[in-house]
Amino acid sequence: MNTLNPTRGHLLETFGLDLELSHGVDATLIDSSGRRYLDFLSQYGALPFGHNPTEIWNALNRQQSLLTPAMVQPLRATEAEKLADTLARITPHDLGVVTLANTGAEAVEASIKLARARSGRDIILSTKNGFHGKTMGALSATGKSLYQKDFGGPASGFEYIPFGDLKALESKLAECGDDIAAFILSLIHI
Ligand SMILES: Cc1ncc(COP(=O)(O)O)c(C=O)c1O
Secondary structure, three states, X not given: OOOOOHHHHHHHHHOOOOOOEEEEEEOEEEEOOOOEEEOXXXXXXXXXXXXXXXXXXXXXXXXXXXOOOOOOOOOOOHHHHHHHHHHHHHOOOOOOOOOOOXXXXXXXXXXXXXXXXXXXXXXXXXXXXXXXXXXXXXXHHOEOHHHOHHHOXXXXXXXXXXXXXXXXXXXXXXXXXXXXXXXXXXXOOO
């Protein structure tokens, strides 16, 4: 039985990629028969420190041993405050406010809201066949009907131009540039 995304499970089976992985260390994955694989994918960039990075596990274990509370609304989250301050310090320019998110799609949602609230404009412009995630705002910015059509997407206010088409961008800016809150671009296209 495969209740976790059976379509994907079927695809993996078809292509002989339905390995059972038992370990992941740095850039190496090891399957249940002990065979080792060099992982060049890095979860599309979501694992910049590799699999099971020692520094991160050490930090998590340290926090656990200190019994530091993590979910403390509406009180102060002092560890999260430290992280936000560090991110602001090491990020170029004068970043002054940090929003923490769990996923890429959440970061895209936050940026859509921020751009609209700050600019007072509505249009989010993106390119066809990019990918920005699967929440409603993010899939609306994802200019591909596969991710939108069954879910009532795209939401209103999203417009698209072809990737790499400077003339289309210029003509969109001439047509409605004053209504565009943000242009979101993913550099890898599918
Ligand atoms: C460019 C880009 N933006 C957003 C996302 C969505 O990230 P997540 O799957 O963490 O929600 C992805 C995921 O592949 C991505 O490649």
